[in-house]
Every structure is written in structure tokens, then in C-alpha cells.
Amino acid sequence: MAKVGRMKLGSQGLEVSRQGLGCMGMSAFYGPPKPEEDMIKLIHHSINSGVTFLDTSDVYGPHTNEILLGKALKGGMRDKVELASKFGIDFANGKREIRGDPGYVRAACEASLERLDMDCIDLYYQHRIDTSVPIEVTMGELKKLVEEGKIKYIGLSEASASTIRRAHAVHPITAVQMEWSLWSRDIEADIVPTCRELGIGIVPYSPLGRGFLSGGTNFIANLQDGDFRKNFPRFKPENLEHNQKIFERVNEMAAKKGCTPSQLALAWVHHCGNDVVPIPGTTKIANLNQNIGALSVKxxxxxxxxxxxxxxxxVVKGERHAxxxxxxxxxxxxxxxSWKAE
Structure with a gap:
């Protein structure tokens, strides 16, 4: 198996494995939750293989994915990983609400620490941006959490270039998490250059196009009931047949290079820069091993x-996100x- 290796993420001192593991699908959104015992084995295999940068969120489950990671990291495992979690998507009142108000930021962080059963989160992202709260206000509370030792580094997810700049002016941003893959490249015009100018690491989520770049239409046909990818525009019948041609061409090049299409697509993300750490998710040890193999594809x-x-x-038909x-x-x-503190 390829050696995973380590690298600096951003310019604030965080060091992570060159590839991470997205943990969402273990507990939420991609069909029913997977058996806890199997997922703990997968997480341990990941850590023992050198993939130590683990990504979760309070909304995965909700809450159950953080609890799972807390259990998996007992018994000395915590010190071997770089743990990222997120806040900002609130389902408390039965409807989805994006929140970045200071009281919520603090309450969300403290609740995550309790579920994870740890004292500190290594990298804490605002999962989505609350457009009713100035980013400086949200960042002000996150800065306090850093000063109190509850989080080590701050990240943003799905934030525009101007939002990133404003946030970074309050407290350095270590990483920005964005969807980035061979067929989702809208961040390249403004967001990637902004991150590079400011010394911010880039963490691509869904680097395999939510699985499409690993298996094309066959992959989509085999999705389980309750898998929210079925709602994604690119996977709708009117777009899927057209998009399958993209997968076929990737597959052809992969065959020539002696790797799988998913390894080729993931290798492309790795080659986008030495400040890029993709976090492909999986629930299977074989797929995790295959993803690690992408690191040796040149x-x-x-x-x-x-x-x-x-x-x-x-060439791509349909929006990247539902x-x-x-x-x-x-x-x-x-x-x-414009902010009036309550």
C-alpha cells in the first residue's frame, strides 16, 4: 500500500495526513447508518494505515457520527489523529436553519466536545455561512474558543472569497473545506487563489464526485433507499446518461494507467497543489485501501x-449540489x- 505521508495544512501549524477520511456516510445521508462495530474497525484501520485526518460534523446523524468517533478514539487513539468537526446547521426546531450567532457557536462546540468525549477539537469549521450574522461576529466567538483551548484551529466550509478574507482578518483561518473534484471546479476562479494568498489549506470534500467517478451509472443504480444523492441534479435521468460519458473517458485513461477510475480522479485532486488534502468518505476497508493507492498515481x-x-x-450537466x-x-x-448584539 502507498505510504500516506504527512503535510502542513494551512500556515498556523496544523499537520495532518496527506489524505483524510470523511466520516459522514457511516452515520447519515448516504442510506441507513452502518453497523457501529464495523465502522470502528474501519476508523482503526484508517488510523493504522496512516490516514489520521478524520472529518465529522454535529449534523451527521444528527449527532451520532460524533458519538461514533468518540467511541472509536478511546484507549489512546485520540492522540494519533487530527480531528475536524463542524457546526452551523441546526435542526433543533424540526426545520433546517443555518446559525452563526455567538451563543449558538459556543453551545454547539460544547455539545460536540461532550459527544466526542474530549477536551479539544483540532479543527473546527463553520459548516455553512449564516447570512444574517456578520462573519466577524461568528469568528469573534470562535477566537474565544481557541483562547480557551476548546478548539485549536478554525476552518470555514462553503464560504466565498470575500467571506474568507473578512474571517481571516479576525483570526487566521487554517483550512477551507469545499466541494472540489474533477467535475466540480467552481472554486478555482476566486476561492483557491484567495486561500493561497492568505496561506489557508484547502480540504476538498466529495473528491470522487459523490461516488460517481468511481462507478458511473452503475454506482448510482445501486444507491440504497434513503441515500440523498438520488436527489442530486447530476444524477437525475435527464443528466445521468450524458454525464456517464465523462465517467467512461476517465475509466479509459485509468485502464491505460493501471489504476481504478476513483484512484485517477482522486490523484487529480492530490495533484492540484501541495496545500490540498482531500477527504474521500467510505464505509468499506477495501475502498479505503484503494483511496490510499491514489497517492502513488503520478x-x-x-x-x-x-x-x-x-x-x-x-460538458457536465446539472448543478453539483442539491x-x-x-x-x-x-x-x-x-x-x-449592522450587528446589534442581543
Missing amino acids: LTPKEMAELESYASAD FMSMTWINSETPPLS
């Missing part, structure tokens, strides 16, 4: 360009001068 600039031509924005209104495209917050 791509030339010519091969990178060829792959990009297969899945350019004008909830585009909740992405960075709509993440501007009001000016700080």
Missing part, C-alpha cells in the same frame, strides 16, 4: 489537462456595523 501536466477536458464546466442556495455562492454576510 500524473503529468498533459494528463491533468486531458482529464480536465473530459469534465469541463460546459442545495446550491447553501453553498459559497450565497455566503455573503452583512457588514459588522
Whole structure:
């Protein structure tokens, strides 16, 4: 198996494995929750294989994924990992609400620490941006949590370039988590250059196109009931047949290179920069091993360009997300001068 290796994420001192593990699908959204014992074995296998950068959120379950990770990291495992969690998507009143008000930020962090059964979260992201609260206000509370030792580093997810700049001016941002894959490249124009200018690491989620780049239409056909990917525009019948051609071309190049299509797609993300740490999710040890194998796939600039031509924005049909209104495209917050503290 390829050696995973380690790298600095951002410029604030956090060091992580070169590839992470997204834990969401173990507990939520991608079909029914998976058996706890199997998932703990998978997490331990991940850590023992060198993939130590684990990604969760309070909304996965909700709450059950953090509890799972808390159990998995008992008995000395906690010191071997870099744990990331997130706050900001609240289902408390039976409907989804995005929140970044200071009281909520603090309560969410303390609740996550309790579920994880730990004293500190290594990297704490705002999962989605509350467009009713100035980002400076949210960041002010996160800064206090750093000073109190409850979190070590701060991240943002699905934030626009201007939101990232404003946040970074309050307290350094260590990482920005975004959807980034061969066929989801909307962050490349403004967000990636902004992160690089400010010394912020980039953590791509769904680097395999939510699984499509591993198996194409066959993968989509085998999704379980309750898997929310069935609602994604790119997987709807009117777009799927067209998008299958992208998978077929990736598959052809993978065959020539002697790797799987998912390894090729993941290798492309790894080759996007030495400040990029993708976090592919899986619930199977075999898939985790395969993802690690992507680290030994080498791509030339010519091969990178060829792959990009297969899945350019004008080729892909359908939006990348089922909830585009909740992405960075709509993440501007009001000016700080408008805030009236309660």
C-alpha cells in the first residue's frame, strides 16, 4: 500500500495526513447508518494505515457520527489523529436553519466536545455561512474558543472569497473545506487563489464526485433507499446518461494507467497543489485501501489537462449540489456595523 505521508495544512501549524477520511456516510445521508462495530474497525484501520485526518460534523446523524468517533478514539487513539468537526446547521426546531450567532457557536462546540468525549477539537469549521450574522461576529466567538483551548484551529466550509478574507482578518483561518473534484471546479476562479494568498489549506470534500467517478451509472443504480444523492441534479435521468460519458473517458485513461477510475480522479485532486488534502468518505476497508493507492498515481501536466477536458464546466450537466442556495455562492454576510448584539 502507498505510504500516506504527512503535510502542513494551512500556515498556523496544523499537520495532518496527506489524505483524510470523511466520516459522514457511516452515520447519515448516504442510506441507513452502518453497523457501529464495523465502522470502528474501519476508523482503526484508517488510523493504522496512516490516514489520521478524520472529518465529522454535529449534523451527521444528527449527532451520532460524533458519538461514533468518540467511541472509536478511546484507549489512546485520540492522540494519533487530527480531528475536524463542524457546526452551523441546526435542526433543533424540526426545520433546517443555518446559525452563526455567538451563543449558538459556543453551545454547539460544547455539545460536540461532550459527544466526542474530549477536551479539544483540532479543527473546527463553520459548516455553512449564516447570512444574517456578520462573519466577524461568528469568528469573534470562535477566537474565544481557541483562547480557551476548546478548539485549536478554525476552518470555514462553503464560504466565498470575500467571506474568507473578512474571517481571516479576525483570526487566521487554517483550512477551507469545499466541494472540489474533477467535475466540480467552481472554486478555482476566486476561492483557491484567495486561500493561497492568505496561506489557508484547502480540504476538498466529495473528491470522487459523490461516488460517481468511481462507478458511473452503475454506482448510482445501486444507491440504497434513503441515500440523498438520488436527489442530486447530476444524477437525475435527464443528466445521468450524458454525464456517464465523462465517467467512461476517465475509466479509459485509468485502464491505460493501471489504476481504478476513483484512484485517477482522486490523484487529480492530490495533484492540484501541495496545500490540498482531500477527504474521500467510505464505509468499506477495501475502498479505503484503494483511496490510499491514489497517492502513488503520478500524473503529468498533459494528463491533468486531458482529464480536465473530459469534465469541463460546459460538458457536465446539472448543478453539483442539491442545495446550491447553501453553498459559497450565497455566503455573503452583512457588514459588522449592522450587528446589534442581543
